[in-house]
Amino acid sequence: MQRSFNTLTLALIPVAIAINIAIGQIIVLLKLPVYLDSIGTVLVGLLAGPIAGLITGGLTNIIWGVSGLNPQYTPFFYVAAVIGLMAGIFARLGWARTIWMWALGGLITGVVAAIISAPTSAIVFGGVTGAGTDLIVAALRASGAGIMQATFGQGIVSDPLDKLATFVIVWLIVRALPLRLRVRFPNAEYLPK
Amino acid sequence: MIAVRDFTYTYPAAPRPALIDINLEIAPGQFVGVVGANGAGKSTLCYALSGFIPDFYRGDVKGSLSVAGRDLCKTPVAELAGEVGLVFANPFNQITGARFTVREELAFGLENLGRPRDEMVARVDEALRLTGLTELAxxxxYALSGGQQQRVAIASVIVLRPKVLVLDEPTSQLDPVGAREVFETLDALTGEGATVILAEHKLEWIAAHADRVIALRGGRVAADGTPREVLADASAEELGLMPTRYTLAARLAATQGVVKRDGPLPVTLDEAREFFGGRQREGA
Amino acid sequence: MTNAFSLYTPRASALHRLHPLTMLALVVFCLVAGLALPGPWGPYVVFLLLILPLAALGQVLPNLLSTAVKIALPFAISVFLIQGLFWTGGTPVVELGPLSLKREGLWFAAQSTGRVLTVVSSFLLLSLTTRPDALMIALDQRGAPKTLTYIVLATIQIAPRFQAKARTILDAQRARGLETEGSVGRRVAALLPLVVPLVLGSIIDIEERAMALDARAFSRSGPKTSLLTLRDTSAQRAGRWLLLLGMIAVVALGIWLRRAA
Structure with a gap:
């Protein structure tokens, strides 16, 4: 990654990770059934491409965890990385030009996130997060679902909604960015008009 | 030292140029104040003189701009650290965040240039001393005040010993105490013989310290001369410049006939003393 | 270090004097051992016999214990209740009215809790005893990209400032009557005035942040040097190799124990 990014992208990544963390923690305080802890990741994917998005997502969870503040997030670093990667790929496919395709990209990303996070959730964390969404896991287990299915069931209820909201918020933000700044990002030609 | 020839620049996606037909020669060691209303092109001129145009901002360039014979428009900005340095208004954004102490923050540029450690230590110590930051090293x-952070920004640039130091309104986001700290630091630096370009709204300070003032309007050079020539001129107000209190007092005194004197109005305290009769009481 | 997003706690301990890479190897060993050894006892052995004594040596035992428990407790409660009560076809051990706790569920919950405890406390041990800038510089002296060092260190210094900013905006929105009732969609939409200005303002700021980096030759290619020097010893280098071998051994042991069971 030495010179594959311009300085603007490099300066963006730490700010994006800080946005993930700051907003993610505010949402926890508000007790909403979404996480919104990948706004920065999706933003980088959209502005700077899949690899930059991947790095932003992965490092968010690693830094959040290794700093000692939220160690339970670190094992999911690959999920966050895939979210950034997918946002970047959807952007390159031109899906960000209209909000409908971009929102669809958010839903698909949410489904993928639910699928790939389930194994780690089940194996490392016994299928629970210690948060309110555990009620869904409880209900599914009570109705006879296996640990992996129950965990995935929890994810498939919360993740697509969360990623949909995240993608839409990011789209609105990017559209509000000054043109002078937008034209200088690697993905300039794929951004919403 | 600096030569600007027929320089015209348009930002990407902008309808009209931000700078138009600029021609300037700036001698080594000169302290140049750049003044003008908001939107006159002060910041753009600063970015151009420090190598950020067009490498960083992209956009469309005509003409040439060189420092010590090196064409800034054809050199990547990262290769120019050590040749030209830029300090701008927001102190928080200028801290790289990549280092945990003031001393290491100052060394960041030297590390990127691959300077040996011994040299780094000596140059960092010198920059700390020049900016009065030794105690805070x-x-x-992030634990410093705005004025202190701005001095860190200045120190992180002068530690690279640029031939030209460009400052774009370095005090505009500081409180009066912070602004004074920054000006005192600049005073110490100009004493060292550096070539300094300072875009600034605080004209009294420019009047007292600059060798030369360049006034911009609508992207063009509207006036260029000594502070007294530019700032005391009747046309200064048309350029959106607020005359200094010395000029205002002298103009009032002259129109009311209190003082009868020909020649230019004063822009500094010393010039005002001379204008009002040159009598100076000891200890006053 | 109070200004960075880090739990680093300065102490005059042997652990704090270690080269950051030695500390990293030690923590990764704890993590690998905790996850490789079969449950439910494996992770607890690592936690009790390795992580806690190391934390004591680093004079950060109270910090580590209180933070680890605070994070692991909600998990533990959740996992014991859910997997204990709703384990499909398990052997009931305690009857609770219409429900019952199942032995297999409790067994599974104990294992999960152990793993969470090991993961959390390993990271806490690293974070409490190792300066993040020293760790990153050690990594980049070993050939990790400079850009990675920049991203990590800038993040941990910027993040606390963003949290403070986000909290200020949240308080302001609350004072103006942020929607806390109503449907989920409505409440999420009510967040937009909180989220959009925060993000937009910080993205506009990155232009200046990038300029400051370029003015300090950040994107220049070629060799770079470092002001901060780190003390390493041949004993520590040997120790790191031993820990690496130990990781392989403990993974093998874990596989063998699972086969034997």
């Missing part, structure tokens, strides 16, 4: 840059 082991603090976190």
């Amino acid at each position: 082991d603090r976190s840059p």
